[in-house]
Every structure is written in C-alpha cells, then in structure tokens.
Amino acid sequence: MKPLDLPAASDTKAWMEERAQTQLAVVREVADRFRTSPPPDALEALREWNRLETAAGNVLSPVQLLANVHPDLATREACEALEVETMKLLTELGQDQAIYAAFAALSPEGLDPLAARYLDKILVDFRRSGVDKPQEVRDRLKEINKRLTTLDLDFSRITRDDVRTLRVTPDRLGGMPADWVAAHSVEDDGLVTLTTDYPDAVPVRTFATDRSLREEMVTAFLERGWPQSEPVLTEMFALRHELATLVDYPDWPSYDADVKMIGTGSAIPEFIEKIASAAAEPMERDMAVLQARFAADLPEAGPITGVDTAFYQEVVRREQYDVDAQLVRTYFPFAKVRAGLLEVTGRLFGLRWEPVEVPVWHDDVASYDVFVSATDELLGRIHLDLHPRPGKYSHAAQFSLASGVAGTQLPEGVLVCNFPRGLMEHDDVVTLFHEFGHLLHHLLAGHGEWARFSGVATEWDFVEAPSQMLEEWAWDADVLATFTADEAGEPIPAELVEKMKAGEEYGKGIQARQQMFYAAMSYWFHQDVADGSPTDLTERMIELQARYAPTAWLPGTHMFASFGHLGGYSSAYYTYMWSLVIAKDLFSQFDPADLFAPEIAGRYRDLVLARGGEKDAADLVADFLGRPFSFDSYAAWLAR
Structure with missing residues (x-):
C-alpha cells in the first residue's frame, strides 16, 4: 500500500470527478448485490459493506477537504456538487428496505466482538435513516437530507468567504x-x-x-456572515427538527445525542448548567480583576465589553503576571514551531516524519510520510496547510483525505489552519498542538479492518479530548525549551513559561463561561424550534450571552452568523467542554516531571488513540484509566 497519488493543482477538478465516479460505481455495485443476491454469511456481508463505505469515504473525504482549501473556485464548486451527489446516494441507500432486510436477516452468531459491533452500528444507521417508515416519509427524509447538505455547504461557504x-x-x-x-x-x-x-x-x-x-x-x-447566513441557519434548524421527529425523536438534540456519550438531549442543558455553576466564582474573580484594570484607564466607560477583553487580559497578564505577549511571541517563529511539533509528537508516540515532495493543491502545503520509529513501518501521510489565503477555510481543523483500512489503503490526513508566517502567538502554538492531536488520532487509528471505526470515529463528544490533552505539551517548560528560540537562539526561559501558565490560569473562568454561552446557543437554537418558540436568532443570542457569557452583547453585532460549529456540531457544541473534562482526567495519568515517559504514552497511544471507534469512548477511557472517567480532575483544575 502507498499513499494517494494526488494530481497537480491545475488538474484537481478532473482528477476528483474521475475518482468520484469510479468510487461511486463501487458503491452502486455493492448496493445492487445486496438488493439482488445478498450475501447469506454475516462476515461476508460485512466485508462487502465495508467495501462500500470505504469507497463512499474515498469520495467524501477529498471533496470535503478540497471544497475548503483549493485555490480555484471552479474546483471548489465541483467538489461541493460531488458532495451533494454522494450524500444523496447514501441517503437513498440508508432508506433502502431491501438492503436493510438483508442485514436484518443476518445473525451475529459466530462473529467476533468487533464484527458484531459493526453489524449493530449498521442496523442503527438504517433505523435512524427512517428505513422502516412509509414511502412518503422516506421521500420527505430524502428531500430534507439533500437540502441539509446544501444548506451546510452554503453556511460553510458564507463563513469561509466573508x-x-x-x-x-x-x-x-x-x-x-x-x-x-x-x-x-x-x-x-x-x-x-x-x-x-x-x-x-x-x-x-x-x-x-x-x-x-x-x-x-x-x-x-x-459581523462576518451577516445577514446572509441567518435564513440559511433558520431553515437548517427547522429541517433538522423535522427530520428528528420523522424518525420518532422529540427534537433534534435528542436525535443527535442518542449516538453520543451524553446519551440524551435533555442532558445537554444539565451539563451546561453544571459547568456554568462551577465556573461562576472563577469567572467573577477573573472579571473583577479585568474590570478594575479597565476602569483605571476608562472610569466613565462602564462594564468592559468584547471590544476590550482581549486587550485588557493582555494588560493584566503583563502587569500582574509579568507576561508580555510581545516578548513571548519572539520565541515562536513559525518554522521552529512546526519542526518542534513534529519532534515532540514523534518522540512521544514513537513516530518519524519524513518530508516528501508530492503534488498538492497549493505551494504552502508541506507533506510528510509517517513511519513507526522502531520498525520503519509506513503508517500513512500527512499534509500541513497552515497559512491563510483567499477562498480557504478560515478556522482550524483536521480533514481526512483518506481513511485507513488494513490491507486496502493507508490513512492520509490534512491539517488546515491560518497561522502567520513569521512569529506566532503562544495561543497559536496551543491551537497547532490541539489540531495536530486530531491528525494523530486519524493516523494511528487508521489500521483496522473496518472503515466504520477508522480514525476519529468515536462518539462526537469525545473527539476533542485527545487534542485537548495534547495541548498540555505546549505548556510544559521543558518541552518548549526543545524547539523555541529568539533571535539570539535562546530558548524560552522556564520562569517565563511558569508566568505564562499563571496568566493563563487567571482567565480560565472567563473562558469556561464563554464556552457555555456558545454551547447554550448551539443547543437552544435547535431546542426552541422543538418547543414551538423559535425566536429571532439575534434576540436569542443576546439573551443567552447575558445569561452565560462574561461580557454583554456588543450592539449591532451578530456573532452567530459566522459561528461555523452550528454546521458540523449542530446542537452539540457542549462537546468541547465535555471533552475537556475527560482530557483533564486522561492527563492526570501522566507524570508532569516526565511527559515523555514511554510506558504511559505507549499505553495511551495503544488503548485510546489507535483503537478509533472500536469501543465506546467511555470504555476506551476506562481501559486507559483503569476506572470510569471522573469530573474531579476538571473541577480541581477550575477551582484552583
């Protein structure tokens, strides 16, 4: 096996269209077999369906990436059209009663636990697709899914291009x-x-x-995305609710949460309130310091707003914690940070990153083949696309280019970020480590038999935890000393890192409550539709900001209009904080005096990262911790 042979940027559109039609032909071929002569043997049936899911992923992964990063507009639009076509086909298959009947007739008897898990997931997928509903309901579900795909692409395009x-x-x-x-x-x-x-x-x-x-x-x-995205979002929320009710859920959050760790939609606001309550005193303490410093400069200005929070948090860190962010950034030139990231993660997980010159979609992209250090086994390939440009995805995320399947194809992932080419803020460094955690997860979990469990295939409210835990290495003085350097070549001093950590601790109450504002907006925008009381999105945003956020609404603004997580995360933005609770518990197992200790890092790699979706996330975490995960580590961190 070898990584994909990508085309030159100018040939991407033709390459992607040809690849899509070839892979979709496999999808249709397998589907036809299940309709006409389904495999009677459960294991054979699962292997055939695995071939179908692998082929479908071989279309969706690259088109979703290229629609967000390719510099050519026509190529981006062609990829969006291919995504719509593929999702339409998959929706039809999910409601195909003949295929469902073939799977429902299979017995799990004799299957190993992982194959039995795969069969169970397939059956759940069919039921959630409405396969057992009357024809008119299935037809309406097809219409809804097609329209939701279009709306999600529209929302992504608006937030990306504005x-x-x-x-x-x-x-x-x-x-x-x-x-x-x-x-x-x-x-x-x-x-x-x-x-x-x-x-x-x-x-x-x-x-x-x-x-x-x-x-x-x-x-x-x-104001990005306003006013174009409001009607897109309003229609999206309404259609999600309709879809959920058509398949017997009371609302979209319940439908969405049913396949997540949290389990039920009603548990989402309970979790939001739990975190908001725990963060109330730390936020008030942090904000009192911030307000006092703001008032010292502008005594007539009243309560501090979002115009001034970042500026005065920096002032407070500089004056009260002796942390000058402008000094800090001199230790983080981009090239050294990128090289250091690879060195740190390679050492931690026993990997080697070998630069390769291959065709890619833009000259900014750096590509690496990834090997197991001890055996020189090729694990896959990664691409780092880390600087902004017109038409490119404007946030930070990991995209799949290919999902790994043992004996069939290697995993290939892409990190898409928007960092400066010169000096980086330390927050940028933390973000880079975080997003690289997703890339590692995709890579290390890309060597199992079933595409369904490949890569970041765990419950969606767990996927951030490994990345949030990897951020800890971007805060360790000994780790940072291995790759930072100012103009004189001196690494960042350990005492400065300790001051940075103290300064960061100062703002964690503010950050936690800001996250709960986002999570509440994500949940209530959807739940209000179910409750029969959908409101003007701006009004609802203002209300939720007043309830949860550390600062009030800035008049005339509409931040929800570019809050891209309303697309992919829908009602589940609580995920970031839910995952952070788990991440703090996972990190409690590492020795702060030796973050590279091979035994614990190896156990974490093998029991959590490399398993992908082969077990429920709670079980993966328990395998590593030796117990169920707990709120205690997070609560202790937040309170101190």
Missing part, C-alpha cells in the same frame, strides 16, 4: 508588534489593509492601543 477588511492610517497601529507592522506595508494611498483573518484579527484585538481600531476590528469580525 473576509472583511479595514483600511487604516499607519498612525493607528500603535502597540502592534514590530514584525507584524513590517508585514503590513503602507499602500499607495497611504493606508494599510487589515482583514478579519486570524493573523490580523487576533493581534489587533490583543495589542492595538487605538480603542476605536479594536472596536472596528471586533465589530467586523463579529
């Missing part, structure tokens, strides 16, 4: 880092162009001493 710009005079850039200023040249008309992409938006919000510039940037950032 990059706003500010044009300002150079004198307004006071407080900005020198290297950042040098990278923003004054144009012929005497102005400097700034965008709402992260490499501009985050530094301006954090460092700009011109408050009006911060306000313009924050407002522009929060």
Whole structure:
C-alpha cells in the first residue's frame, strides 16, 4: 500500500470527478448485490459493506477537504456538487428496505466482538435513516437530507468567504508588534489593509492601543456572515427538527445525542448548567480583576465589553503576571514551531516524519510520510496547510483525505489552519498542538479492518479530548525549551513559561463561561424550534450571552452568523467542554516531571488513540484509566 497519488493543482477538478465516479460505481455495485443476491454469511456481508463505505469515504473525504482549501473556485464548486451527489446516494441507500432486510436477516452468531459491533452500528444507521417508515416519509427524509447538505455547504461557504477588511492610517497601529507592522506595508494611498483573518484579527484585538481600531476590528469580525447566513441557519434548524421527529425523536438534540456519550438531549442543558455553576466564582474573580484594570484607564466607560477583553487580559497578564505577549511571541517563529511539533509528537508516540515532495493543491502545503520509529513501518501521510489565503477555510481543523483500512489503503490526513508566517502567538502554538492531536488520532487509528471505526470515529463528544490533552505539551517548560528560540537562539526561559501558565490560569473562568454561552446557543437554537418558540436568532443570542457569557452583547453585532460549529456540531457544541473534562482526567495519568515517559504514552497511544471507534469512548477511557472517567480532575483544575 502507498499513499494517494494526488494530481497537480491545475488538474484537481478532473482528477476528483474521475475518482468520484469510479468510487461511486463501487458503491452502486455493492448496493445492487445486496438488493439482488445478498450475501447469506454475516462476515461476508460485512466485508462487502465495508467495501462500500470505504469507497463512499474515498469520495467524501477529498471533496470535503478540497471544497475548503483549493485555490480555484471552479474546483471548489465541483467538489461541493460531488458532495451533494454522494450524500444523496447514501441517503437513498440508508432508506433502502431491501438492503436493510438483508442485514436484518443476518445473525451475529459466530462473529467476533468487533464484527458484531459493526453489524449493530449498521442496523442503527438504517433505523435512524427512517428505513422502516412509509414511502412518503422516506421521500420527505430524502428531500430534507439533500437540502441539509446544501444548506451546510452554503453556511460553510458564507463563513469561509466573508473576509472583511479595514483600511487604516499607519498612525493607528500603535502597540502592534514590530514584525507584524513590517508585514503590513503602507499602500499607495497611504493606508494599510487589515482583514478579519486570524493573523490580523487576533493581534489587533490583543495589542492595538487605538480603542476605536479594536472596536472596528471586533465589530467586523463579529459581523462576518451577516445577514446572509441567518435564513440559511433558520431553515437548517427547522429541517433538522423535522427530520428528528420523522424518525420518532422529540427534537433534534435528542436525535443527535442518542449516538453520543451524553446519551440524551435533555442532558445537554444539565451539563451546561453544571459547568456554568462551577465556573461562576472563577469567572467573577477573573472579571473583577479585568474590570478594575479597565476602569483605571476608562472610569466613565462602564462594564468592559468584547471590544476590550482581549486587550485588557493582555494588560493584566503583563502587569500582574509579568507576561508580555510581545516578548513571548519572539520565541515562536513559525518554522521552529512546526519542526518542534513534529519532534515532540514523534518522540512521544514513537513516530518519524519524513518530508516528501508530492503534488498538492497549493505551494504552502508541506507533506510528510509517517513511519513507526522502531520498525520503519509506513503508517500513512500527512499534509500541513497552515497559512491563510483567499477562498480557504478560515478556522482550524483536521480533514481526512483518506481513511485507513488494513490491507486496502493507508490513512492520509490534512491539517488546515491560518497561522502567520513569521512569529506566532503562544495561543497559536496551543491551537497547532490541539489540531495536530486530531491528525494523530486519524493516523494511528487508521489500521483496522473496518472503515466504520477508522480514525476519529468515536462518539462526537469525545473527539476533542485527545487534542485537548495534547495541548498540555505546549505548556510544559521543558518541552518548549526543545524547539523555541529568539533571535539570539535562546530558548524560552522556564520562569517565563511558569508566568505564562499563571496568566493563563487567571482567565480560565472567563473562558469556561464563554464556552457555555456558545454551547447554550448551539443547543437552544435547535431546542426552541422543538418547543414551538423559535425566536429571532439575534434576540436569542443576546439573551443567552447575558445569561452565560462574561461580557454583554456588543450592539449591532451578530456573532452567530459566522459561528461555523452550528454546521458540523449542530446542537452539540457542549462537546468541547465535555471533552475537556475527560482530557483533564486522561492527563492526570501522566507524570508532569516526565511527559515523555514511554510506558504511559505507549499505553495511551495503544488503548485510546489507535483503537478509533472500536469501543465506546467511555470504555476506551476506562481501559486507559483503569476506572470510569471522573469530573474531579476538571473541577480541581477550575477551582484552583
């Protein structure tokens, strides 16, 4: 087996269209066999369906990636059309009563536990697709699924492409880092162009001493996607509710939660309240410090808002914790951070990253073949696409290019981020480690027999936990010393890292409550439809922000309009905090004095990461911890 032979960027559209039709032909061939002469043997049937799911993934994975990263608009649009076509076909298969009957007739007797799990998952999928419903209901479900695919693509396109710009005079850039200023040249008309992409938006919000510039940037950032995405989201929420009720669930959150660790939709607001309550005192303590420092500069301004929070959190960290983010960033040049990330993760999990020159979709992309250090076995290939450009996905995420299946194909994954090319904020470094955790999960769990369990195939409210745990290595002084360096070549001092950690601890109450605002918005936007009381999304957002967030609504803004997680995560944004609870428990098993201890890292790799979806996430975690996961580690961390 070898990784994919990707085409030159200019040939991607033709390559993807040909690949899609070849793979979809396999899907149709297997489906036809189940309709006309289904395999009577359960194991044979599962292997055939595995071939179908592998082929379907071989279309969906690359088209979903390329629709978000390819520089050519026609290629992106062609990939979106292929996704719609593929999802339409899969919806039809999920409601095919002849195929369902073939699987329902199979006996799990004699199957090994993993094959039996696969059969059970297939049957659950069919039932959740409405296979047992009358024809008119199945027809309506097909319409809904097709429309939801289109709406999700529309929402992604809006949030990806709506990059706003500010044009300002150079004198307004006071407080900005020198290297950042040098990278923003004054144009012929005497102005400097700034965008709402992260490499501009985050530094301006954090460092700009011109408050009006911060306000313009924050407002522009929060207005992305408005007003175009509101009707898209409103229709999406309504159709999700209709879909759920057609397959006998009371609402979308219940339908969505039924296959997650949390189990029930009603448990979501309970969890949100639990975290909000635990974070109330830490948030109040953090905000009192922030408000006092803000009022010292602007005593007549009233309560601090989102215009000033990032700036004054930086002021507090600089003045009270002796952490100067502009000094910190001098230790994190992008090239050293990327190399350090590979060194750290390679050492931790026994891997070797070998650079390879292969055709890719853009010159920014760096590709690596991944080997097991001890045996030199090729595990797969990764691609790092880490800088912003027009038409590219504007957040940070791991995309699959190919799901690994033993004896059939190697796993191949892509990290898509938007980092500066020069010096990085430490928050960027943490984000890079986090997203790379997903890539590791995809890679290490891509060597089993069943495509269904390959890669990040666990319950969706667990998938963030391994990535959140890997962030801990980006906070360890000894780890950072191995790859950081300022202009003089000196690594970041351990005492500075300790101050950074203390400064980060200061803001965790604020962060937890901000996350609960997002989680509440994700849940209630959906649940309000079920309750028969859908409200104007802006009004509901303002209400939830007042209830959960550390700061009030900034008048005139509509942050939900670009909150991309309303697409993929739907009602389940609680996932990030649910996963963090588990991540803190997982990390409690590591020795802070030796984060590279091979025995514990190896157990974690083999019992959690490498298993993919072969067990329920709670069981994977219990295998590693030797007990069920607990809230205790998170609660202790939040309270201290």
